[in-house]
Amino acid sequence: MSDSPRKDTPQPDPAAPVPRKDPDAPRTRFRAGVRVGAGFGAASFLLALSFGAVTQAQGWGVVVPIVCSAVVFSGSAQFALVATLASGGPGSAVAAAAMINSRFLPMGIAVAGDLRGGRLRRAFEGQAVVDASWAAAHRGGGRFDRSFLFGATLAQWPPWVAGTVLGVVLAPDASLQHTLGLDVLTPALFAALLLDELRKDRDNRLPALAGALLAAVLIAFLPTGLALIGSGLAALMGLWHRKGAPV
Structure with a gap:
């Protein structure tokens, strides 16, 4: 048999333009979210390192702070929990963290229309709503990029947990947050998100x-x-x- 192509087989036209990737495709938007979230993840890692160090200074042990970061995944609530526990009881600490995280209620309502599936699936997808991802995924006009949101959050969770683990294991001085200027990262992060939102x-x-x-x-x-x-x-x-x- 001959190895030459059959005459009736259509051959690609070398002069034809190469099809470009759809910038609005879910996979493309997810990757864009990962790239943006990676920058936030770097800041999250440093803040989590400080969180782990502070918990060791207060005698939290090894397991509790790591589980807290993995489950709560909220720097503002976790630092509020640490600060309140140092001066009050567990009840007031949980109340303070819950009050701070109550901001996720209106944020979740805002993004609910862009999530998919039934109640359970939408509730699961809503776990991707964190401050930086939520603001970065806003398209304007009250609409949100669902795939971008998932990618941005996925890029931030591992650095947050890893930073906490490192802070717990190394247990650096609890004043590390102020020594390295980490206490300005969160205000700077929100300022950057605000400027981007105003631009859009x-x-x-x-x-x-x-x-x-x-x-x-x-x-x-x-x-x-x-x-x-x-x-x-x-x-x-x-x-x-x-x-x-x-x-």
């Missing part, structure tokens, strides 16, 4: 400015946590504007 949606600019001014005023009279909660009232301006009222 102009309607958010006025509420963001009002929230910043309100926080600056309240922090002169109230504790930091209450000032931040109070500044969230500026978000009502965004809701008012979307309903068609002038702002």
Whole structure:
């Protein structure tokens, strides 16, 4: 038999353009999320290292802080838990962490329309809602990139747990967070997310400015946590504007 191709077999045209990957394909968006999440993951690793060190200074042992990072996966709630346990009982510590994590309720409601499946599947997919991923996956207009959200979160969870493990094993000085300036990572992270959000949606600019001014005023009279909660009232301006009222 001859090895030459049959005449009736269509041959590829070398001059034909090579098909490009669809930038909106779920796999492409997932990979884009992983790339963005990797940067957040690096910051998360350093913060988790500090968290592990602080827990050792307070005698948490080895297993508890690692399980806490794997399950809770929230730096703000975990540091609040550590700080409250140092000065109060377990009840007040859990209440403080729960109050901080209550922000995920409106965040979850916002992204719910872009999740898929029944209640159980949507609840499982909702576990990918973390601060950086949620903000980075926002497309504007209240819509979210589901695949991007998953990729960004997946890239952050392993560094967070690994950083905690390293902090527990090495048990560096608990002041590492201040010595290396790690305490500015979280504010810097949220500032970067805010700037990106303002770039994508102009309607958010006025509420963001009002929230910043309100926080600056309240922090002169109230504790930091209450000032931040109070500044969230500026978000009502965004809701008012979307309903068609002038702002």
